[in-house]
Amino acid sequence: MMQIPCPYCGTRDAFEFTWGGQAAVIRPADPQACSDEEWCGYLFIRNNPKGLHHERWCHTYGCGQWLDVWRDTLTHLIEHVGIIGASSAHSEPPA
Amino acid sequence: MAHSILQLARHALSGHRHWPAFWQNAQPRERYDVVIIGGGGHGLATAYYLMRNHGIRRVAVIERGWIGGGNTGRNTAIVRSNYLAAPSIRFYDFSLRLYEGLSRELDYNIMLSQRGVVNLAFSRHQLRLMNRRVNALRHAGVASELLTTAHIRRLLPMLREQSAAGRRLFGGFIQRRGGVVRHDAVAWGYARAANALGVDIIQDCEVTGFQTSHGAVTGVETRRGFIATRRVGLAVAGSSSVLAAKLGLALPITTMALQAMVSEPVKPVLDVVLDGAVYVSQSDRGELVIGGGTDVHTSYAQRSGIQRLEDNMAALIDLFPAFGRLRFMRQWAGLVDLTPDASPILDSSPVNGVCLSCGWGTYGFKAIPAGGVAFAHLLATGTRHAMAHAFSLDRFRSGALIDEGGSSGMDDREALL
Numbered sequence: 153m154m155q156i157p158c159p160y161c162g163t164r165d166a167f168e169f170t171w172g173g174q175a176a177v178i179r180p181a182d183p184q185a186c187s188d189e190e191w192c193g194y195l196f197i198r199n200n201p202k203g204l205h206h207e208r209w210c211h212t213y214g215c216g217q218w219l220d221v222w223r224d225t226l227t228h229l230i231e232h233v234g235i236i237g238a239s240s241a242h243s244e245p246p247a
Numbered sequence: 248m249a250h251s252i253l254q255l256a257r258h259a260l261s262g263h264r265h266w267p268a269f270w271q272n273a274q275p276r277e278r279y280d281v282v283i284i285g286g287g288g289h290g291l292a293t294a295y296y297l298m299r300n301h302g303i304r305r306v307a308v309i310e311r312g313w314i315g316g317g318n319t320g321r322n323t324a325i326v327r328s329n330y331l332a333a334p335s336i337r338f339y340d341f342s343l344r345l346y347e348g349l350s351r352e353l354d355y356n357i358m359l360s361q362r363g364v365v366n367l368a369f370s371r372h373q374l375r376l377m378n379r380r381v382n383a384l385r386h387a388g389v390a391s392e393l394l395t396t397a398h399i400r401r402l403l404p405m406l407r408e409q410s411a412a413g414r415r416l417f418g419g420f421i422q423r424r425g426g427v428v429r430h431d432a433v434a435w436g437y438a439r440a441a442n443a444l445g446v447d448i449i450q451d452c453e454v455t456g457f458q459t460s461h462g463a464v465t466g467v468e469t470r471r472g473f474i475a476t477r478r479v480g481l482a483v484a485g486s487s488s489v490l491a492a493k494l495g496l497a498l499p500i501t502t503m504a505l506q507a508m509v510s511e512p513v514k515p516v517l518d519v520v521l522d523g524a525v526y527v528s529q530s531d532r533g534e535l536v537i538g539g540g541t542d543v544h545t546s547y548a549q550r551s552g553i554q555r556l557e558d559n560m561a562a563l564i565d566l567f568p569a570f571g572r573l574r575f576m577r578q579w580a581g582l583v584d585l586t587p588d589a590s591p592i593l594d595s596s597p598v599n600g601v602c603l604s605c606g607w608g609t610y611g612f613k614a615i616p617a618g619g620v621a622f623a624h625l626l627a628t629g630t631r632h633a634m635a636h637a638f639s640l641d642r643f644r645s646g647a648l649i650d651e652g653g654s655s656g657m658d659d660r661e662a663l664l
Contacts, residue, residue: 153553167554171544192644196499196587200488202547225502226547 154228159235160215172208174198175220202226204245208236249354269435270442275449278475279307281626282467284454284490285482286310288319288430288612289604291437291448292619293480293626298444300620301627306446309469311453315434318484321581322612323507323538325520325528327364327425329391330654331380334637335590336387339610341634342617343424349616355436357428358531364425364520365394365402367416367566374417376653381420394419402519410565427520427528427536433615456493463599464494479601480626485547485582487605494598498605499643500584503541505609506551508559508578510535510570525562535573537563541583541609551580583608588648589655593621594631594640602626603640610655 154166180186180194199205202225209221222231222245232245258266281297283290286308297303308314328340350356368374377393384391396408396416408416442448449471456468457479466475483490485502512533520528525539539559542552556578564571586592586606591614595602604622607614621632631639637649 166552188644192499193497196643197497198499198501200498200501200545202486202489202502205545207544223544225545228546228548 154230156209156211156219156221156230157233158211158214158217158219159233160217161211164211164214168211168213169219170210170212172210172218175206175208204231206245269439270448273307273447273449275307275309275452275469275471275474276305276447278305279447280305280476281307281478281480282474282476283308283480283482283626284467285317285484285486286314286434286438286448286450287317287482287484288315288433288437288615289484289607289618289622290480290482291315291434291441292615293482293604293622294446295437295441295444296619296623297627298441298446300623303627304445306441307449307474308441308446309449309452309454309467309474311451313450314438314448315431318581318583318607318611319434319615320431321507321579322430323526323528323536324427324430324612325364325425325522325526326359326428326613327422327520327522328389328613329364329366329380329384329420329422329425330651331383332590332637332649332651333383333387334649335651335654336384336389338617338621338634338638339613340387340389341620342614345616345620346428346613347424349433349436353436353440355432355439357432357436359426359428360531361424361426362519362528363402363421363423364522365399365419365421366522367399367406367419369414369417371417374419377418377420380654384422389422390424391420391422394421403517403521405516405567405569407566407568412565414565421519425520427530428612430612433612437615437619454490454493457598457601459494459598462597464601477600478626480604480622481596481601482604482622484605484607484611485584487584487603491596491603491605494596494601496596496598498592498603498640499586500592500606501545502547502582502584503544504546504548504551504580505538505541505583506555506559506578506580507536507538508556508575509537510573510575513573516569521566525559525566527563534576535570541585542580547582549580549582551578583611585609587643589651590649591618591635591638592640593618593625593635593638595625595629596640608655610651 157163220234328343458466517529585608592606621635624632
């Protein structure tokens with residue numbers, strides 16, 4: 153069973169969490185001004201790596217907080233869990 | 248050689264020890280007219296129709312593992328065409344019609360059993376949506392019927408209509424032409440027929456990269472050397488994003504694990520296919536074959552999570568309390584490539600010469616014959632087949648989506664985007 157170390161509650165079974173997809177998806181600042189390609193990218197194109205993936209999880213049946221998670225999609229190992237904030241938009245997991 | 252009763256009798260006399268191999272394992276040649284990556288049902292069917300319908304001579308199917316070892320051998324073998332949108336109904340019904348003639352076409356028994364696919368409604372609103380689907384199907388000329396609770400009682404005598412949690416049966420609908428197929432036989436039948444026409448089937452041959460020149464593909468790098476070709480068909484299900492990335496393409500695809508499981512064999516208890524949040528049918532061996540939704544996060548691990556397993560079991564036992572006594576024998580998963588609208592992509596790509604057959608999500612098996620015909624047409628002519636015209640890559644930009652979330656058992660995916 154996959155477990156996620158919640159920074160607020162401690163390590164819990166993945167049952168308690170809801171997957172929230174790719175992290176740091178940025179909405180175009182002005183949807184009226186962006187191209188159809190940019191809008192399509194924002195709506196539909198997601199990173200789908202075989203390996204480390206930066207994503208959001210919500211501790212739904214715990215503290216209810218949204219978390220910043222680096223997870224390996226092949227091994228399901230959690231590399232890093234952080235609080236969403238300034239550092240969560242990085243393209244590499246914090247050391 | 249064609250199968251016949253005489254041949255069967257002759258082999259029976261020699262203890263079935265001398266059957267010839269169904270296909271020859273080929274060594275990669277230097278150059279092909281078309282290279283199809285992915286030796287599942289879609290790849291093999293495409294190779295077959297490229298030869299049969301378009302007369303293309305040098306075709307190779309290259310497969311990382313063994314043919315039919317991916318999703319073609321991992322699904323729950325259900326075929327049906329009870330979709331909602333007109334382009335989907337037309338396409339999946341074309342596929343079902345091809346399945347109806349496939350044993351004869353391939354001279355290989357795919358064991359099609361059209362026992363009927365039943366969906367159940369547990370609220371007035373669900374029933375209303377099913378009524379809409381039945382009307383859409385009839386409008387498109389595909390027979391389907393709304394079922395009353397009395398009908399369902401006759402079809403599914405073991406079903407519990409009302410649970411302690413307050414779930415109550417309101418009705419349902421059936422597509423009687425829907426059913427199950429021996430899934431391995433589809434891969435083997437197409438492989439045998441394609442090989443007989445001259446297709447090279449190359450197993451254990453992983454693609455490591457592509458060579459391009461001026462925006463056009465010139466060949467495929469594999470673990471067994473470089474293969475020159477000007478036309479490449481990608482039919483690799485859950486690995487679509489990984490291979491597309493090697494071409495610099497980002498696809499609207501997320502890869503997730505979809506699991507299935509079988510029980511110990513029992514005497515006949517279920518003679519229709521039950522579809523829905525959990526789907527179940529009984530195999531010829533007597534096992535219950537069960538599937539459900541995909542796992543709840545992206546994954547490239549070809550194994551299943553315990554969470555969805557528990558969901559599936561809970562839903563099944565809620566419907567059929569007696570099945571709670573069964574022991575389960577096997578459980579496995581395949582990697583599915585999900586698109587945002589639960590419809591496939593059958594289109595050429597921005598890289599010249601590379602065509603995509605992907606986004607088959609949880610509904611790829613039933614689409615194999617039609618997917619093969621349409622993908623062969625695309626590879627041979629460079630234009631989309633009339634039956635698959637709506638399944639363009641551009642629809643995500645233009646907005647012409649074909650939402651089939653409700654028809655592919657995926658209406659419960661909350662967080663795909």
